[in-house]
Amino acid sequence: MQWESLSIQMRWAMAGIVGLLVLSTLIVWIIGKAFPQRNYTELQQRMKTWWTVAAVFLIALTLSRTVSIIFLAFVSFLALKEYFSLIPARRADRQVMFWAYLSIPVQYFWIEQEWYGMFIVFIPVYMFLLLPLRMVVIGNTDGFLRAAGVMHWGLMATVYSISHAAFLLVLRLKDDPEIFVGPGLMLTLVFLTQFNDIAQYLWGKTLGKRRIVPKVSPGKTWVGFIGGVATTIALAVVLAPWLTPMNRMHAVGAGVIIGLGGFIGDITISAIKRDLHVKDSSGLLPGHGGILDRIDSLTYTAPLYFHYVYWLFGWHTHGA
Amino acid sequence: MTNVNRILRWLFFLLLVRPVVLVLLGLNIRHRERLRIDGAAVIVANHNSHLDAFVLMSLFPMRVLPRLRPVGARDYFFRNRFIAWFSQAIVGIIAFDRDLRGVRTDPLAEIDAALQREEIVILFPEGTRGEPERLEKLRTGVAHIAERHPETPIITVYLHGLGKALPRGEGLLVPFIIDVFIANEFTWTGERASFMKHLEDSMNELVAEGRFDPWQ
Numbered sequence: 001m002q003w004e005s006l007s008i009q010m011r012w013a014m015a016g017i018v019g020l021l022v023l024s025t026l027i028v029w030i031i032g033k034a035f036p037q038r039n040y041t042e043l044q045q046r047m048k049t050w051w052t053v054a055a056v057f058l059i060a061l062t063l064s065r066t067v068s069i070i071f072l073a074f075v076s077f078l079a080l081k082e083y084f085s086l087i088p089a090r091r092a093d094r095q096v097m098f099w100a101y102l103s104i105p106v107q108y109f110w111i112e113q114e115w116y117g118m119f120i121v122f123i124p125v126y127m128f129l130l131l132p133l134r135m136v137v138i139g140n141t142d143g144f145l146r147a148a149g150v151m152h153w154g155l156m157a158t159v160y161s162i163s164h165a166a167f168l169l170v171l172r173l174k175d176d177p178e179i180f181v182g183p184g185l186m187l188t189l190v191f192l193t194q195f196n197d198i199a200q201y202l203w204g205k206t207l208g209k210r211r212i213v214p215k216v217s218p219g220k221t222w223v224g225f226i227g228g229v230a231t232t233i234a235l236a237v238v239l240a241p242w243l244t245p246m247n248r249m250h251a252v253g254a255g256v257i258i259g260l261g262g263f264i265g266d267i268t269i270s271a272i273k274r275d276l277h278v279k280d281s282s283g284l285l286p287g288h289g290g291i292l293d294r295i296d297s298l299t300y301t302a303p304l305y306f307h308y309v310y311w312l313f314g315w316h317t318h319g320a
Numbered sequence: 321m322t323n324v325n326r327i328l329r330w331l332f333f334l335l336l337v338r339p340v341v342l343v344l345l346g347l348n349i350r351h352r353e354r355l356r357i358d359g360a361a362v363i364v365a366n367h368n369s370h371l372d373a374f375v376l377m378s379l380f381p382m383r384v385l386p387r388l389r390p391v392g393a394r395d396y397f398f399r400n401r402f403i404a405w406f407s408q409a410i411v412g413i414i415a416f417d418r419d420l421r422g423v424r425t426d427p428l429a430e431i432d433a434a435l436q437r438e439e440i441v442i443l444f445p446e447g448t449r450g451e452p453e454r455l456e457k458l459r460t461g462v463a464h465i466a467e468r469h470p471e472t473p474i475i476t477v478y479l480h481g482l483g484k485a486l487p488r489g490e491g492l493l494v495p496f497i498i499d500v501f502i503a504n505e506f507t508w509t510g511e512r513a514s515f516m517k518h519l520e521d522s523m524n525e526l527v528a529e530g531r532f533d534p535w536q
Contacts, residue, residue: 077495089484094487094490094494095492095494097494282497284346284348
């Protein structure tokens with residue numbers, strides 16, 4: 001059990017997440033009763049899915065560090081599978097995709113080993129070199145460059161980016177390697193990223209008028225964006241000093257990174273879905289769409305927040 | 321079927337088939353509510369891969385498993401004693417003779433019996449797995465079955481993605497999400513040509529709903 005090693009703040013934060021879910025479920029139930037003529041099926045479905053996602057995430061975080069890492073590796077697998085199922089692929093690329101899938105256990109193995117050096121170069125360097133080699137061996141050159149680019153983009157977004165959230169888990173301060181700061185750092189990232197999504201949505205829905213990127217995501221407004229970032233910074237200032245080694249000033253930076261990064265991640269995945277003429281990446285999470293729809297923001301916030309945190313402190317990692 | 325085989329079949333589907341189909345691959349099911357769980361039914365699907373039958377069987381809850389019977393070619397699925405045991409006892413395949421020359425007994429007798437026992441018969445009227453992700457002309461065997469069971473609902477299912485995950489002649493399974501489209505049920509139309517037309521139309525409608533680009 002990792003529960004004993006989780007700080008008292010972590011335990012309260014996890015209880016707080018459950019509290020928030022109870023509260024929002026109540027609100028959804030009340031507005032459902034107050035406006036029976038309107039259809040809230042999607043909202044109710046979304047709420048139900050939030051419960052499942054939060055339960056699996058919190059249980060994985062409680063069980064052990066290895067279980068948490070395996071959980072994130074599984075998230076990467078589901079996201080990469082969605083991506084590979086959406087893109088127009090060539091028949092010859094099946095084998096290459098198989099190799100791309102194999103990079104998931106390897107990448108998360110470096111994390112389990114706390115091997116920073118391999119974690120940071122494996123996908124951008126070694127997989128970047130290996131996948132085209134596999135393609136050359138198969139030998140189909142029609143659409144070669146496009147296929148190589150499309151597959152590597154997916155690997156970067158769904159495996160490399162998301163794995164940064166897992167590396168946060170194994171971080172230990174150089175001065176104080178016995179204290180487990182990782183779970184707090186990771187929970188802060190994931191919670192603020194998801195909160196930022198919701199905050200931007202609510203600000204935009206209630207007050208938003210002027211569109212910010214009409215060609216990519218017509219629902220996004222300036223008010224939603226600015227209101228969301230501001231709310232996320234405010235929450236970061238409250239949460240980060242409590243859950244992580246960051247002070248207030250650091251927390252402002254983390255809030256800005258997550259607010260901005262989350263927005264860009266969201267519209268980047270939107271642009272890809274628009275390019276592929278799909279609304280949702282799959283039907284895996286009722287009310288949300290697919291797993292890519294849920295972790296779109298995280299593909300930007302995870303690496304950016306990780307680098308920020310990594311730069312702020314001295315860390316005790318292998319190969320650093 | 322002996323009790324041991326029944327348990328083996330249950331374990332095979334619970335521990336191998338379902339994890340592979342539902343987790344490793346993953347299904348994106350459109351119109352799940354159109355699937356009929358109680359009583360006899362004939363499921364008619366397109367055929368791309370060895371996994372087609374397993375995907376269709378995974379659409380149903382585990383408690384329906386004893387009533388699920390895919391139909392397969394005798395010359396292929398019963399070619400030796402071990403494969404025949406596996407096909408019949410574990411997968412639950414009903415053997416069907418593709419080549420009817422010299423066959424004197426009723427080729428559809430086993431399917432008739434299964435439908436009378438309220439079982440769900442799974443048919444691939446394309447006959448062969450063919451080219452990945454391309455529809456072949458449908459064979460008329462299904463019309464003979466419908467004619468004998470005019471009350472039994474026929475449900476067309478279109479599968480997409482298995483030709484990518486495990487195409488014919490490939491041993492390597494690559495995970496892809498499988499799209500499953502289920503059509504509204506219909507019954508025997510009273511005459512063979514209109515029945516086959518109805519069947520092909522319902523399949524084409526599902527294909528159109530998918531709007532998938534051809535596999536390059």
